[in-house]
Amino acid sequence: MTRIQKQIPPGRTLYIGSNERTPGFFSPLSARYKVVYSSNFSEILDPVIENNYQLFMVERLIMMGAKTFFKTFREYETDLTLTDDPKKNKNWEIPVYTMDQDKEELKTTH
Template sequence: MLPYSFLPSMAAEKLRNAADKIKALLHDYDAIHVRRGDKIKTRKDRFGVVRSLHPHLDRDTRPEFILRRIQKWVLPGRTLFIASNERTPGFFSPLSVRYKLAYSSNFSHILDPVIENNYQLFMIERLVMMGATTFIRTFKENDTSLSLTDDPKKNTKAWQIPVYTLDGEGS
């Protein structure tokens, strides 16, 4: 697996330039990558019990949990760049009680002329996240990385009952 530091050299110049423009506008900011949609997938086992490969992910990537998790890493009032595959409009709005929120969609004047597909958007978002003062991933990738959930990133094939409540018990 290539290190994150290798990523800028892999991106096309037009993507690197777009990311640089966004980073300049954000100035001093923090970033979170919130992987939801595809990773929250559930299925029923043969007994009809709903199970997930990432049992805490839905809970851990909701705004109220994000606020609690990142408060020790990101000071109130900071600009927080959010990259996510969450499709619900306004989903992360509750974070605005503590942070100034920024999304790639805020920079459509920069992105629209250069983005041709979601992979290019993802690359620009990765470059922007790498430029953040504090970068918080969805999944913990190593002992020093900051993450929204402690669920393993790798597919363990162990389908578990999802956890949705604040106290850690199943719903």
């Protein structure tokens, strides 16, 4: 919280895009900030977001428009981060998901 306080004045809105599973993990931030999550916008998002990949893309757009953006791990020297630990570089397989692919699969199975 100290890192955030140095960069963001009290009373500002913080959008938390995280897969943290511990209930209340970000609750201490609500003492100084208005904390919001994707679930606060479920009325808007639920009809259009079908998977976590789509939610991730919406959250990336939110982050692009943010005045200040904190990452969890440092990738570049200029990154604002919640930890000094470097990002672990892993060889991830790039997931391929298309809505058209699902539609084609439905046509062939029905």
